[in-house]
Amino acid sequence: KIDIQSDVEPKEYYYKKREIFNDKIMKSEYDIELASLFIYLNKHCFNGLYRVNSKGLFNVPFNNSLAKSFNEDNIKAVSGYLQKVTILEGDFEVACQNAQEGDFIFLDSPYAPLNDNSFEAYTKEGFDIESHKRLAILFDRLTKKGCFCMLTNHNTVFIEDLYKNYSREVIKVRRYINSDASNRKGEEVIITNY
Template identity: 80%
Template structure:
């Protein structure tokens, strides 16, 4: 397997598969370092496998998994093999046991190889590959009756090989972009802005509220001043349109698999750049 056909090792909300052709077309042709401060499942990273990448996410369990793959992939594969071989015919109970084990380790702050294996296993067998936590930060996604294998060993090894040259950071997006400088490309795929601007609840979804979106827009401006190429994706809402009114905006129609009311511009994403493309 070459760098060119690496697949994400987890399913992740907000994956950019539908936008990949547009992102490819609009990317700068040449750049120095590649920054992805909201890497999530890495759909974009693994598709393009840039040579000098710096990736980041605030999700500590996710970043632990990236690191364990990078440094201990063979042991991780052994661990996952053990987990999969222990799955009984009555899988449901086993899933909830593994989830309890995972949460116990989160509470004890044991960010290690076992946690990474459990992370991949739970992602595969939970409902929709969602990562959702309760107010205490504990994973609470229910079981999804899947008999699939939790992992693909060949792909995990290819991911590990690629990650050898990737810098992996954990924390807030602003800090992750501290060293980005002229000629670097920064791809920003933050949690979505709410589709319905009147919904208060939606503002705090994923802990990324309107203030965070404003802070991100400020960073976009700061990176522009530094001479970085920036590309940002989000829902096409008035709020986002207004926040980035000084930049190029390209609206893309996508299939969306959620319900939303008629007032929303459902099915529209926007790709914003601070440079001309094409």
């Protein structure tokens, strides 16, 4: 449980909780307190962004929000639903190795860079060009198995080339995370094999 202290400024409180969260990450203390800190930080960080530095520590700044940190009914409903769900941690190829014909699989990878200066590294491990190529090969394998696959990404020539044999729907999007407000519009593509 996270105690809310009315005598501490919200920004100062946020950074104290972020420090505790990162300390628990460094100590591999994956417990209920870490989960509650994650929910709090996600609600009060800039745009709900999850990003870490090269050491794997959460480094998103405070969003100046005084919004409620959680919805108890929603958390209980999600908890009930998750009792019937298997969550896998690890490489995407391993996560999909038991996929069977008729399964629906949504692949939500980090987006490919728009250009050489694009920021795309939200985790310390990153998701490089080779990872995108491996994902496209997995998409092909899952298609041959008879799985229904969908993924989204930036609408770039690189992504178009990787998925040229599949259905592609280009959509206009408004981005909420960009240091330059004039660059918050773009195109994404929804790729499906059905």
